Amino acid sequence: MAQDSADWNSDDDLDLQIDNYxxxxxxxxxxxxxxxxxxxxxxxDMGFSPENIARAIDExxxxxxxxxxxDAISKYTVTCEASSSKSKTxxxxxxxxxxxxKVIKAIHEHGEDxxxxxxxxxxxxxxxxxxKIKEEEDIEWSESDDEKYANFLSSDDEKVxxxxxxxxxxxxxxxxxxxxxxxxxxxxERCGTGEDVSIADLADFICAAQIAREFDExxxxxxxQKPNVKKRRIEPRREPRSSAADxxxxxxxxxxxxxxxxxxxxxxxxxxxxxxARMPPFFYYENVALAPKGxxxxxxxxxxxxxxxxxxxxxxxxxxRKRGYVHNxxxxxxxxxxxxxxxxxxxxxxLTKKWWPEWxxxxxxxxxLTVNASAQLTNRIRLALEPYGGEPPESKKKYVIEQxxxxxxxxxxxxxxxxxxxxxxxxLLGFPKNHTRGGGMSRTERxxxxxxxxxxxxxxxxxxxxxPLFPYGINVLSLFTGIGGGExxxxxxxxxxxxxxxxxxxxxxxxxxKDFWEQTNQKGTLIEFADVQDLSNxxxxxxxxxxxxxxxxxxxxxxxxxxxxxxxxxxGLEGDQSCLFYEYCRILDVVRETTKTMRRS
DNA sequence: GGCATGATGATCACTTGC
DNA sequence: GCAAGTGATCATCATGCC
Numbered sequence: 030m031a032q033d034s035a036d037w038n039s040d041d042d043l044d045l046q047i048d049n050y051x052x053x054x055x056x057x058x059x060x061x062x063x064x065x066x067x068x069x070x071x072x073x074d075m076g077f078s079p080e081n082i083a084r085a086i087d088e089x090x091x092x093x094x095x096x097x098x099x100d101a102i103s104k105y106t107v108t109c110e111a112s113s114s115k116s117k118t119x120x121x122x123x124x125x126x127x128x129x130x131k132v133i134k135a136i137h138e139h140g141e142d143x144x145x146x147x148x149x150x151x152x153x154x155x156x157x158x159x160x161k162i163k164e165e166e167d168i169e170w171s172e173s174d175d176e177k178y179a180n181f182l183s184s185d186d187e188k189v190x191x192x193x194x195x196x197x198x199x200x201x202x203x204x205x206x207x208x209x210x211x212x213x214x215x216x217x218e219r220c221g222t223g224e225d226v227s228i229a230d231l232a233d234f235i236c237a238a239q240i241a242r243e244f245d246e247x248x249x250x251x252x253x254q255k256p257n258v259k260k261r262r263i264e265p266r267r268e269p270r271s272s273a274a275d276x277x278x279x280x281x282x283x284x285x286x287x288x289x290x291x292x293x294x295x296x297x298x299x300x301x302x303x304x305x306a307r308m309p310p311f312f313y314y315e316n317v318a319l320a321p322k323g324x325x326x327x328x329x330x331x332x333x334x335x336x337x338x339x340x341x342x343x344x345x346x347x348x349x350r351k352r353g354y355v356h357n358x359x360x361x362x363x364x365x366x367x368x369x370x371x372x373x374x375x376x377x378x379x380l381t382k383k384w385w386p387e388w389x390x391x392x393x394x395x396x397x398l399t400v401n402a403s404a405q406l407t408n409r410i411r412l413a414l415e416p417y418g419g420e421p422p423e424s425k426k427k428y429v430i431e432q433x434x435x436x437x438x439x440x441x442x443x444x445x446x447x448x449x450x451x452x453x454x455x456x457l458l459g460f461p462k463n464h465t466r467g468g469g470m471s472r473t474e475r476x477x478x479x480x481x482x483x484x485x486x487x488x489x490x491x492x493x494x495x496x497p498l499f500p501y502g503i504n505v506l507s508l509f510t511g512i513g514g515g516e517x518x519x520x521x522x523x524x525x526x527x528x529x530x531x532x533x534x535x536x537x538x539x540x541x542x543k544d545f546w547e548q549t550n551q552k553g554t555l556i557e558f559a560d561v562q563d564l565s566n567x568x569x570x571x572x573x574x575x576x577x578x579x580x581x582x583x584x585x586x587x588x589x590x591x592x593x594x595x596x597x598x599x600x601g602l603e604g605d606q607s608c609l610f611y612e613y614c615r616i617l618d619v620v621r622e623t624t625k626t627m628r629r630s
Numbered sequence: 631g632g633c634a635t636g637a638t639g640a641t642c643a644c645t646t647g648c
Numbered sequence: 649g650c651a652a653g654t655g656a657t658c659a660t661c662a663t664g665c666c
Contacts, residue, residue: 281643317658319642350658399658403635434655473633481658511658585658593657596639 279325279337281318287338287354290345291365291490292372298361306333306357309624310506310578312617313358313491313515315483315585316610317592318351321601324591325353328602331614333357338491342484346370347377348394348437348457350484352585359494366489366521370459374439377457384440386419388426394437394449397457398594399480402436402448414444451475458514459485459521461545465512468540478538483514483585485521492518495581502527502553504576506569506620508561508584508613509533513542515583520549528576532558532584561612569619578624582617586610 069082085101289296314332318325318339325337332355342350347370371377373392375385410429414421421429429446432438438446439453451472452462458479465475492515495503502525507515510533519526529546533539539557546555554576558564573579589595590604602610 283644315658319657321641349656351656352658395655396657400635400660405635431655471633477658479658483658588658589660592659593641595657595659597660599640599659 278322279329281339281351284344285318285339285341285351286344287340288360289363290340291369293344300360302357303334306335308621309580309628310620311356311358311495311581313354313356313488313581313583314613315352315354315488317588318353319593320353320588320591321599324602328353328610329355331611332617340487342487343393345487345490346457346459346484347372347374347392348484349396350487351396352484352487354491356491358491362494362497363490364493366459366486366493366518370457370486378439378453381439381441384442384445386440389430389433389440391433394439394457395434397437397449397454397480399477401476402432402438404447406432406436406438407445407447410438410446411444451479454479458482459487459489460512460514460517464517464545465541468537468544470537470541474537478512478535478541481588482511483518485514485518488514489518489522492524492581493522495519496522496524499524499580501525503580504528504578505530506572506579506582506616507531508582508616509586509609510538510542510584511535512538513545516542516545520545520551526551526553528554528556528579530556530558530572530576530579532561532564534560561609561616564616566615566619569616570623573620573623573627578627579620582613582620584613586613 069086082098085098089098089101284293284295286293286295288298288300312332314328316328318337318341329335329337335355335357337353337355339351339353342348342352345365374394375382375392410432413425413429417425433446436448438448441447449457451465454476455462455464460479460482465478470478503519504527505515505519507513507529510516510531513531516526516529516531531539531542533542536559539559543555543557556572586609587606590598590600590607591602592599598604600607602608
């Protein structure tokens with residue numbers, strides 16, 4: 030089928046296509062080197078404390094390499110967690126947002142044990158500074174919170190407006206500490222006022238409320254998110270949950286848009302990661318959303334309790350693809366790779382419009398699978414429709430629509446519905462046209478590999494936050510690489526790949542990635558391995574020492590035993606292929622531990 | 631031997647009707 | 649609230665043709 034001439038990968042010449050998408054700037058192109066403000070905001074979004082970020086930037090300078098900054102923050106965090114040398118009192122007040130210098134001074138003046146006096150001194154000090162109004166951030170509040178806040182304002186107007194009241198003082202004090210008025214008011218409303226409730230308790234309450242939103246920002250019942258006043262800012266790592274019985278099983282969101290997708294409302298730009306998930310490297314794991322019950326609970330529990338981000342790619346491109354992504358990437362500052370994917374079938378394949386019957390209401394295709402309809406089906410549909418001109422009976426329409434949805438057919442002639450060609454699938458999935466062509470791949474193998482691949486635009490949208498963090502390039506460990514969806518995404522984002530260590534069992538898929546690497550004139554190093562089970566811990570450490578560690582561990586383990594289409598062996602994570610998920614966990618753990626060791630030395 | 635083709639349900643989430 | 653119906657799903661395997 031001919032393609033829209035404006036399509037980003039529609040040129041026949043592969044080199045030209047590559048040039049096309051290399052040179053296309055992103056819609057909101059980030060600076061090559063992030064400003065200190067951008068860096069600060071991104072690191073806050075990653076879950077690092079503002080105090081540690083400021084400390085690291087102060088120590089190494091605003092132009093220091095991002096990796097150095099993260100490294101320094103990690104060290105502070107480790108030190109903080111271990112409470113080895115730094116006073117817990119200092120940590121306590123640093124976590125509340127006070128400046129370290131003033132905290133130390135207050136402790137010196139009032140003694141380390143006199144918490145209340147230290148707090149009062151710091152608050153007085155903060156009040157002397159000219160008021161700095163912090164803009165309302167994207168904090169999710171339930172309707173009941175809004176209602177309570179409104180009631181609070183209406184019923185306690187006098188208290189709030191009375192500058193001499195305890196309530197008003199506490200409100201102002203909390204706002205001076207950088208909390209929003211809404212946060213401060215809710216804390217006062219829920220904790221009460223008086224001598225038995227200190228500013229420190231209120232600040233702790235707000236911090237605890239932020240922690241309480243760590244998990245399941247989408248799914249959790251607000252009633253179940255009552256924060257614990259005594260909850261600490263940094264939680265110890267929880268042991269993997271042995272069964273889903275302890276917690277409510279993960280549920281798929283509707284609409285399935287994760288933390289938000291371009292062109293759709295409901296964007297979320299803040300989340301708090303479990304403490305154990307915050308340390309480097311970044312990881313990004315993908316698999317089918319519609320896995321057997323309990324599978325995603327298991328996956329999440331083995332990946333540091335990070336809740337999956339479920340996204341259906343139909344909200345980004347013209348084909349559905351329901352997937353879960355577990356990652357520790359920032360979610361603020363995402364942008365869509367350019368040019369954006371075609372959003373509907375008619376936009377993706379404009380020539381089909383001419384033949385598309387009015388009674389076929391589809392605007393999106395279903396998920397691209399690993400098998401395709403036979404050419405014979407096109408003939409059967411033609412024979413079913415031809416006797417009726419343009420208006421077949423309902424029974425025929427129903428049969429044809431059913432087959433079209435089942436096999437993802439598009440209209441390419443009068444009464445002629447045909448399966449997608451591999452290059453059309455490449456377009457839908459965000460790959461360069463002919464990406465899977467050659468390399469010794471048969472048509473059947475192309476279909477299988479494409480059916481198993483990432484939707485590049487979706488993955489690129491998630492990975493786009495790495496662009497300002499790695500202006501000088503990134504080291505990637507790519508597990509279950511397939512045809513290189515992650516690498517194509519990074520390339521389309523124009524994030525230089527310094528090193529890619531790829532592990533992929535299929536020889537033809539490895540050839541595809543190698544071809545892509547050469548065709549796109551990558552300057553970095555590509556190393557390919559065949560089997561994750563052969564990638565020993567020692568080898569991983571050796572590679573990391575050779576290349577200076579990995580910044581990103583990306584991959585989607587086999588879904589064969591999870592996918593709904595498997596009628597033979599849908600046996601879950603313990604299946605012959607899908608059990609390789611545990612290899613991803615093993616390797617990620619080794620990378621994390623080695624990263625920690627390397628950065629301490 | 632390589633490849634295309636077609637037959638083979640189960641599971642899950644969601645909708646609908648009562 | 650519950651049961652039945654509906655639709656979607658990164659698949660596997662045997663068979664026949666070239």
